[in-house]
Amino acid sequence: xxxxxxxxxxxxxxxxxxxxxxxxxxxxxxxxxxxxxxxxxxxxxxxxxxxxxxxxxxxxxxxxxxxxxxxxxxxxxxxxxxxxxxxxxxxxxxxxxxxxxxxxxxxxxxxxxxxxxxxxxxxxxxxxxxxxxxxxxxxxxxxxxxxxxxxxxxxxxxxxxxxxxxxxxxxxxxxxxxxxxxx
Ligand code: FNR
Numbered sequence: 001x002x003x004x005x006x007x008x009x010x011x012x013x014x015x016x017x018x019x020x021x022x023x024x025x026x027x028x029x030x031x032x033x034x035x036x037x038x039x040x041x042x043x044x045x046x047x048x049x050x051x052x053x054x055x056x057x058x059x060x061x062x063x064x065x066x067x068x069x070x071x072x073x074x075x076x077x078x079x080x081x082x083x084x085x086x087x088x089x090x091x092x093x094x095x096x097x098x099x100x101x102x103x104x105x106x107x108x109x110x111x112x113x114x115x116x117x118x119x120x121x122x123x124x125x126x127x128x129x130x131x132x133x134x135x136x137x138x139x140x141x142x143x144x145x146x147x148x149x150x151x152x153x154x155x156x157x158x159x160x161x162x163x164x165x166x167x168x169x170x171x172x173x174x175x176x177x178x179x180x181x182x183x
Contacts, residue, residue: 003182005035006068010075010086010111010122012041015154017147018119021112022074023156028164028171033178035072038064040089051096058092062101065093070178071107071135077115077122082129094133103134106181108174110143112152118144138177143170 007026009019019037026035042057044050050058065071075086093101109126111119123144127137143166145151151160158164 001183002032002034003070003178004068005033005070005072005178006065007035007037008040008071008073008075008086008089009037010073010083012085016076017112017114017152018074018076020152020154020156021110021145021147022072023154024152024158024164024167025072025074025110025156025171025174027156028168030175033175036064036068038089040085043089043092046088046091046095048095050092054096061089061093062099065101065105068105069182071102071105072174073107073109073111073126073130075109075111075119075122075126077111077113077117077119080121081125082122086126087129090129090133100133102130104181105135106138106178107135108138108170108177110145110170112145112147114147116146118146120144136181138174141166141170141173143167 007022009022011018109123111123113119130137152158
């Protein structure tokens with residue numbers, strides 16, 4: 001019984017360290033967890049004018065979220081908060097009013113940055129946003145990865161054994177969390 005996980009990576013950068021972190025998590029998860037990266041790089045900037053006639057790409061995003069069983073957010077920190085591209089995607093999928101596509105889907109957030117705080121403040125802001133959007137979020141473990149020295153390869157291979165074990169702990173808790181909501 002496959003579980004569909006919608007992955008939001010909060011960076012559009014081709015060589016994003018957060019995308020590598022997402023792949024690392026995917027490698028450590030059981031085979032029933034099918035991860036799909038949600039496309040956000042072609043979304044327009046949200047305008048409330050959309051609500052009268054939602055653009056096709058915005059409707060696609062909403063469908064992508066609605067067809068998923070659970071959510072995984074993997075985000076960098078931009079200026080001590082959530083990158084605009086990610087907030088924009090969340091705003092789009094949360095609207096038109098009364099059709100919040102996220103409602104009730106279990107989620108988790110992790111992230112990495114080249115700064116020593118490892119995206120902690122962005123993650124905290126994201127938790128605030130998702131609480132409002134009725135996403136029950138895994139509380140622990142928090143994953144603030146300080147990215148350095150090619151820690152994670154492009155294919156998601158983690159070079160540091162301690163980091164790999166720590167990420168496995170996160171994945172085990174995430175899997176248990178999602179299974180509380182979806183079987
Ligand atoms: C950053 N970066 C950053 N890092 C951090 O730890 N705290 C911060 O507040 C910021 N702010 C910030 C703003 C902007 C506009 C940029 C472009 C970058 C650095 C950031 O951690 C680094 O660029 C990461 O590599 C971004 O993640 P991806 O794109 O590699 O996934």
